[in-house]
């Protein structure tokens with residue numbers, strides 16, 4: 506019995522050890538949650554040096570988590586960005602999240618079309634996320650309330666199954 510008790514803390518510590526990005530500093534940072542259909546997301550504003558699994562050259566990083574994701578946004582970029590920059594950043598990361606949770610990383614069959622947004626978006630995974638961000642903006646403008654940030658009107662966000670680029 507005493508041995509069993511000693512084992513418990515070690516077992517409880519395992520999941521955190523497997524997810525180096527989910528440091529207590531990231532999970533304790535300022536943020537919010539969103540829910541889109543079955544997909545649930547946690548958003549955290551952190552300095553990009555804390556991204557861990559993603560390059561610190563980026564300003565956003567999305568990690569699959571259960572039926573949703575953990576979205577990390579560079580705190581400085583997000584808070585100082587224009588409304589357009591904020592929307593494109595958050596909706597792009599949400600696009601990655603929905604690509605995983607709804608499309609099983611099928612990228613909406615976008616192929617290399619994302620290159621119209623820039624060379625970075627040529628790979629289908631980035632092209633889909635950016636196409637989702639543009640579709641989001643076309644539908645909801647810079648209203649981020651549907652993604653859990655700020656106050657705004659209700660807006661039905663684009664269905665990832667219908668996003669195929671412009």
Ligand SMILES: [Zn+2]
Nearest residue numbers: 597601631634
């Ligand atoms: Zn991306």
